[in-house]
Amino acid sequence: MDKLSFLNGVAWIAVFVSLLLAFFLLTVKTENKLANRLFAIFFILTAVDLSGFFVYDFIYGKVNLEVFRWTTCLIEMPLFYLYVLSVCYSDFRLKWKHLLHAIPFIVVNLVFVPRFYFAPIAEKLHFFEFHNQMPEMHFFLILVEVQYFFYIISVFLILKKYREIYLENYTNPSTSTYKWLFQITAVFLGSHTLVLLKGLLRYTDFNETFIWANILVGSVALLVTCWFVLKAMNHPELFRGINSKLQLAKDILPKENQAVAEIKDNQNDAVKTQIEELKQYMTQKEPYLDPSLTIQELANQINIPVRDLSVLINHYMDQHFFDFVNEYRIQKAMNILKNPSKKELTVLEILYEVGFNSKSSFNTSFKKYTNLTPTAYRNS
Numbered sequence: 001m002d003k004l005s006f007l008n009g010v011a012w013i014a015v016f017v018s019l020l021l022a023f024f025l026l027t028v029k030t031e032n033k034l035a036n037r038l039f040a041i042f043f044i045l046t047a048v049d050l051s052g053f054f055v056y057d058f059i060y061g062k063v064n065l066e067v068f069r070w071t072t073c074l075i076e077m078p079l080f081y082l083y084v085l086s087v088c089y090s091d092f093r094l095k096w097k098h099l100l101h102a103i104p105f106i107v108v109n110l111v112f113v114p115r116f117y118f119a120p121i122a123e124k125l126h127f128f129e130f131h132n133q134m135p136e137m138h139f140f141l142i143l144v145e146v147q148y149f150f151y152i153i154s155v156f157l158i159l160k161k162y163r164e165i166y167l168e169n170y171t172n173p174s175t176s177t178y179k180w181l182f183q184i185t186a187v188f189l190g191s192h193t194l195v196l197l198k199g200l201l202r203y204t205d206f207n208e209t210f211i212w213a214n215i216l217v218g219s220v221a222l223l224v225t226c227w228f229v230l231k232a233m234n235h236p237e238l239f240r241g242i243n244s245k246l247q248l249a250k251d252i253l254p255k256e257n258q259a260v261a262e263i264k265d266n267q268n269d270a271v272k273t274q275i276e277e278l279k280q281y282m283t284q285k286e287p288y289l290d291p292s293l294t295i296q297e298l299a300n301q302i303n304i305p306v307r308d309l310s311v312l313i314n315h316y317m318d319q320h321f322f323d324f325v326n327e328y329r330i331q332k333a334m335n336i337l338k339n340p341s342k343k344e345l346t347v348l349e350i351l352y353e354v355g356f357n358s359k360s361s362f363n364t365s366f367k368k369y370t371n372l373t374p375t376a377y378r379n380s
Contacts, residue, residue, distance in 0.1 A: 011050055018047035034094065035086040042079040049073050063128040067112060073144060074105040077151040080188070084155050084181055088162045104147050108140050148192055155185050167320035168310060169295045171288070171355075271316050278302065278312065288328045291357045295321045329354045330369045333362075337378040347374045 025040040048069060078101035086092045109117075115136060116127050131137045163178050281302055287293055295313075299306040313324050332354045336342050345353075351362035351374075366374050 011052075014050045015047045018043045018050065022047070032086065032090075034092070035083055038079055038083040038086055042076060042083060045072055045076050045079065049076070063124050064117060067116060067128070067131075068109070071105055071108050071112075071140070074108060074147060075102065077148055078102065081151045081155055084158055084185075087181060088158060104143055108143060111136050111139060145196065152185065152189050152192075155181075159185070167322040168314050169321055171291075171293045171322055171325040271312070274304075274312055275317060278309075282325075282328050286328075286332070288325045288332075289353075289355045291355050293325060293355070325355075326365050327369065329356060330366055333366065333374065334370070334377065337374060343378075347378075350374070 022040040022043040025036040025043070028036065049072065052069065081101070082094070082098060115134075116124055119127065127134060159178060159182055162181075166178065282288065285301070287298055287301055290297075295310055296306050299309040302309070310321070313319055313321050317324065319327075333350055336345065336350050336353070347362075348359060351357075351359060356362040356365070363373055366372070366377070370377055372380065
């Protein structure tokens with residue numbers, strides 16, 4: 001009894017925090033309102049899901065409502081998937097076709113219609129009491145797992161493409177969007193794996209273990225939700241989306257060039273000339289000092305199509321735009337660090353001067369190119 005009371009208390013707190021986070025996301029000022037609304041609805045449904053630990057006391061006899069509550073979990077992952085799209089791509093908009101993501105939710109409720117929703121009350125109660133043995137419930141649970149891992153894999157693929165496009169088109173060292181989304185996707189995967197293992201205990205004789213597993217799952221859900229709250233409050237303007245129409249250099253290249261992608265055409269005089277002109281412009285004009293420089297802005301400055309510049313850097317020079325620009329920033333930082341007349345400048349002042357806007361990003365990039373920290377390089 002004490003364990004159940006503790007579990008109910010944890011669940012109540014988790015539901016409250018989830019609803020609090022949803023309220024925060026709906027009211028905080030941000031440019032990306034769609035993303036916040038999708039995530040807010042996600043947390044409202046999460047609160048509905050977590051309420052299963054104590055909701056029986058309030059809906060006793062209303063089995064229709066409880067079974068319908070079970071099925072709402074099939075809307076959670078589609079919402080998270082759409083949320084990731086809306087965060088990654090600044091031009092993402094909801095369309096009618098996105099309603100197709102609700103098909104599993106509709107199908108499951110239709111499956112429950114004949115032997116549950118339209119059944120006499122006695123049969124409903126029997127179904128509810130022995131639901132773990134019902135084929136409809138088995139179908140529902142299998143569909144939940146298939147759907148969950150389908151969306152998790154889809155999200156990881158979106159993040160992989162987002163990171164590649166970001167590195168080919170932007171130079172802002174802060175990749176907070178990718179890191180945040182990757183972190184929460186990994187947390188969701190770990191949490192769901194725990195829930196899956198807990199669910200398997202339901203079909204065993206380890207009732208005591210099942211109760212403790214429920215307590216563990218409820219506690220993890222509470223901790224994860226609290227982490228979301230702290231993250232959202234500390235970084236209300238966390239994300240910078242990219243344009244979904246941006247292409248990777250490998251997708252811009254003609255098919256025949258892709259077939260010989262490993263054969264670099266640097267011997268081509270026109271390409272070599274473009275590379276030399278680009279390097280000369282970077283050295284003389286120092287556009288990399290702008291911390292928010294993008295490949296589109298650089299293409300405008302040197303007056304060539306952005307597609308051609310993307311292919312030139314990412315394919316012919318075999319570098320991400322991100323690394324290409326940061327290399328110039330690090331080189332300038334190295335020159336300042338070894339200049340005796342500028343020894344009064346702090347590392348923080350130098351990193352801002354060369355185009356970085358984060359000390360951690362500067363240290364990571366500097367060590368990547370020199371195998372030393374900025375301070376160690378200066379001392380050496």
